[in-house]
Amino acid sequence: MPTTFVFCGGKAGSREHVLPQWLRRQAPEKFVKAGGTRTIRTKQGEYRQIAELFATATVKCVCSTCNNVWMSGVEQKVQPFLYHVMRGQPMTLGPDEHTALATWAMKTSMMMVQSSMLDDLTVIPRADYLQLHRHGQPSMRRTTARALYVEPPGNEHQHEWGTFHASRIGGKTNGYSIILRTGALAMQFTSLRLAAGYETARYGENGQQLRLWPPTEAFSWPPPIPTSIDELASMHPARVWAKKRKA
Numbered sequence: 001m002p003t004t005f006v007f008c009g010g011k012a013g014s015r016e017h018v019l020p021q022w023l024r025r026q027a028p029e030k031f032v033k034a035g036g037t038r039t040i041r042t043k044q045g046e047y048r049q050i051a052e053l054f055a056t057a058t059v060k061c062v063c064s065t066c067n068n069v070w071m072s073g074v075e076q077k078v079q080p081f082l083y084h085v086m087r088g089q090p091m092t093l094g095p096d097e098h099t100a101l102a103t104w105a106m107k108t109s110m111m112m113v114q115s116s117m118l119d120d121l122t123v124i125p126r127a128d129y130l131q132l133h134r135h136g137q138p139s140m141r142r143t144t145a146r147a148l149y150v151e152p153p154g155n156e157h158q159h160e161w162g163t164f165h166a167s168r169i170g171g172k173t174n175g176y177s178i179i180l181r182t183g184a185l186a187m188q189f190t191s192l193r194l195a196a197g198y199e200t201a202r203y204g205e206n207g208q209q210l211r212l213w214p215p216t217e218a219f220s221w222p223p224p225i226p227t228s229i230d231e232l233a234s235m236h237p238a239r240v241w242a243k244k245r246k247a
């Protein structure tokens, strides 16, 4: 575990919840009390399931100022609607909600990396932590995100509401991709540092995916076409996320 925090370089003296405690209070009681698991990647790169109740994981990698001030603000902005979105309940999400969701997903993904990807704590580069700390939102230039609707797990006793995938992207589209799923909401991020002659291909909108970042016009949640778990797992970054710049 890191001893100084990646955002400000301050002393990591504060425990941050990976998934927030307020989410645990909103979720059905039966669900939060059922035994759950979380998958971590060990320092040796092996996947291991550890027993853990929903939204109880913490990671000690933040200073108390970051935790109590701006990170807490990120939580407050999604608190009124995140749980409804996670349940797939119909609502309209405008640019303010897009920003709140994308920022929350980025912060949460960083905490997921710090708590669960012990062999690769730097999969998200430091520049992106600094960006979030300084500007309070992901980069509009190199980061794109979309929201997908994954049919709810159904069985609320199964702790499968917080899944996370992160991978590095190499070659001309150097960067990383992340899929964070909480309930019926999956958010897919890419952050790219592109070679000359390439540019980020922004996610479009269709019946299956909604452009979340950079923010755009209001959309109705959920999209009409759901995404299966298999589809989500098979989404490959490079084909979609970078393109040759037009001469």
Ligand SMILES: [Zn+2]
Pocket (backbone or CB within 6 Å): 005, 007, 008, 009, 010, 062, 063, 064, 065, 066, 067
């Ligand atoms: Zn700090």
